Amino acid sequence: MTQLEFISKVAPAAVDDMQKHGVPASLTIAQAILESGWGTSELATKANNLFGIKGTGPAGIYQKVSPEYVDNKKIEKLSDFRKYNNWLESVQDHTAKLLEPRYAKVLGASYRAACQAIQDAGYATDPNYAQELIKRIEKYKLDQYDSQGGQTMPLPILIIDPGHGGSDPGAVGANGLKEKDLNLQISLYQYARFQALGVPVVLTRTSDIALTPDQRTKLVRESGAKYCISNHINAGGGDGAETIYSIHSDGKLAKKLAEALSTSGQNVRRVFSRQGKQNYDYYFMHRQTGKIETVIVEYGFIDSKQDDVAQIQRDWKIWAESIVKNFCEFIGVPYKSQNPQPEKKPVDKVSIEVNGKMLRVQGYLNNGVSTLPVRAVAEAVGVSPGWCPDSKAVTVNGKQLTVTIEAGTSYATAREVALALGLQIEWVQETKTVKLKGCVTV
Ligand SMILES: [Zn+2]
Structure with a gap:
């Protein structure tokens, strides 16, 4: 189970209980992550116990040695833990526990206040418990579930990968133009547009950071997405766009995205796949992203002798939008263009x-x-x-x-x-x- 799958599995029950009882969903999910190690702990796998709650559960008792803090010192102790029939029971029991009067300050609180309140009330003996929870809520943006009216985020359909970044600038143009910046600019624009269109989407990076091929492809593989668009700018003196698909793909998405660029004014050089050693893809973005349909989009050449450099700087948004449109068509999601006319004020x-x-x-x-x-x-x-x-x-x-x-x-x-x-x-x-x-x- 990926981290996203874990969150997707726990979130609906957490949001449900938040709406019924006011326990912040972010707190519930963060505690489940922390206490169960993303559902991998012995208690989670053997007893469906996500929160390490002690006592007798609806499915009985599970005995386990666990660390305890006595006077801020860690000791090991054998305890009875509640056993549940499923995770839903575990989440609901967690809510029931937080309805005890000593946790009153948790209910309806912001996530920071809720985390502090739960520590102050003695939920856990770890003195850093609140900070550990807050760290996870912020890292995995769990507070988004607190503001959702019962809707949980579905798994992303698409992961956008702004190529290069940080110490790796990618291709560099004569005028100081860097591929990594253009890739990020295009990707952030597309990300916002897909969000506006209701297409569940994530990014491999949102800022100027370096990712190794392993880190990058791990993010793609674990995103839960079905498709990956890896945005790049070419170099080597040519002119025009290219889209590249895996040797194991039918290339239909790559063709559709190439069309997006040709219909929005860019010449397309080729749509292709490239084999490396044996039966493996040449490019790591294809080789290491598994079942995900990954298309590398090269929008143009940063060192073109023809018009690409001027075109990229002038038309990148038009091209990026066209990719959004064609991707929506490809997956069958209704596409709406961004309001070209400013909205008229009501008179x-x-x-x-x-x-x-x-x-x-x-x-x-x-x-x-x-x-x-x-x-x-x-x-x-x-x-x-x-x-x-x-x-x-x-x-x-x-x-x-x-x-x-x-x-x-x-x-x-x-x-x-x-x-x-x-x-x-x-x-x-x-x-x-x-x-x-x-x-x-x-
Ligand atoms: Zn590149």
């Missing part, structure tokens, strides 16, 4: 009454200021506004107004319009109406 309409008569047209509130269509208001009192196309100025009664033009209509503030026409002005808040009164003497 607050304002009614206009001139000498007791409601106008058919409306004005609007602009940052709390009533703004009225100049022509409609002027004509309602028998005045024709003038329009100077050169200066784009609107005049009323020989007075120039400051206008904004929306859909061919000139608007000015109610105050300015009223002043130019010599009208009295009144604002009725309840009905959002501007009342104008008076007659115009021309």
Whole structure:
């Protein structure tokens, strides 16, 4: 069982109990990790006991020698532990224990406060117990379960691997451009986009750190993901993109991702796989990532004599987005492009009454200021506004107004319009109406 699988197995019961009783799910999961060694302890495997709770359980007793702290000194002691039929029973029993009055401060608390409270209440004798829990909650981002309304994170479908990093810059361009930075930039963008689209996704690195091939591929293998996109920038003087798949793969995903780049303006050199010794892949990302479908994407050449360098810097986001789109299509997840237009602010309409008569047209509130269509208001009192196309100025009664033009209509503030026409002005808040009164003497 991988760490993610362990978390996925314990989290639903933990979240459930949090919602029923207020025990933070992060605390429950962290304790399960710490106490059971990710479900590998003797108690977890032989007695389904994830939390090391002592006594008699629904399935009886399990006897075991365990360390105890007496006056901050570690000693070994034979004890009775509760035996359960399954892990769910163990999680529920853990919750029941935390409902004892001495753990009152744990309920509904933030994870830091909960960890301290559980130590203060004497749950464990280890003086570093709270810190050990907090460390795990932060390392594995378990607090995400505290804010989830009953939903637990599914296993990731995709792991994105920003190639190189830290002391390994990857390919380096003439202008100081480093592959590792471009890889990370592209990967973080895609990560955010996949999250926004609801595609469960993780990364091998989120910052400028070095990973050995073993560390990198271990992260991929243990992620629980089905697919891996390993982002790279090429070097060697060519021009264009390449995608590379395992010799054991059908290459369909690699082809789909290459299409993404060609449809978004990059020339694709080739889609290929490369065999190394015997029946093994040449590239370690394929050789060491097991059953996971790994595609290496080379977006372009950092030392291209043609247009790649300029293209990468200008178009990387378009290419990265196109990869997101085609991956979604490949796995059958609905894709939505990022809102290209800024969202329009909802418009607050304002009614206009001139000498007791409601106008058919409306004005609007602009940052709390009533703004009225100049022509409609002027004509309602028998005045024709003038329009100077050169200066784009609107005049009323020989007075120039400051206008904004929306859909061919000139608007000015109610105050300015009223002043130019010599009208009295009144604002009725309840009905959002501007009342104008008076007659115009021309
Ligand atoms: Zn590379």
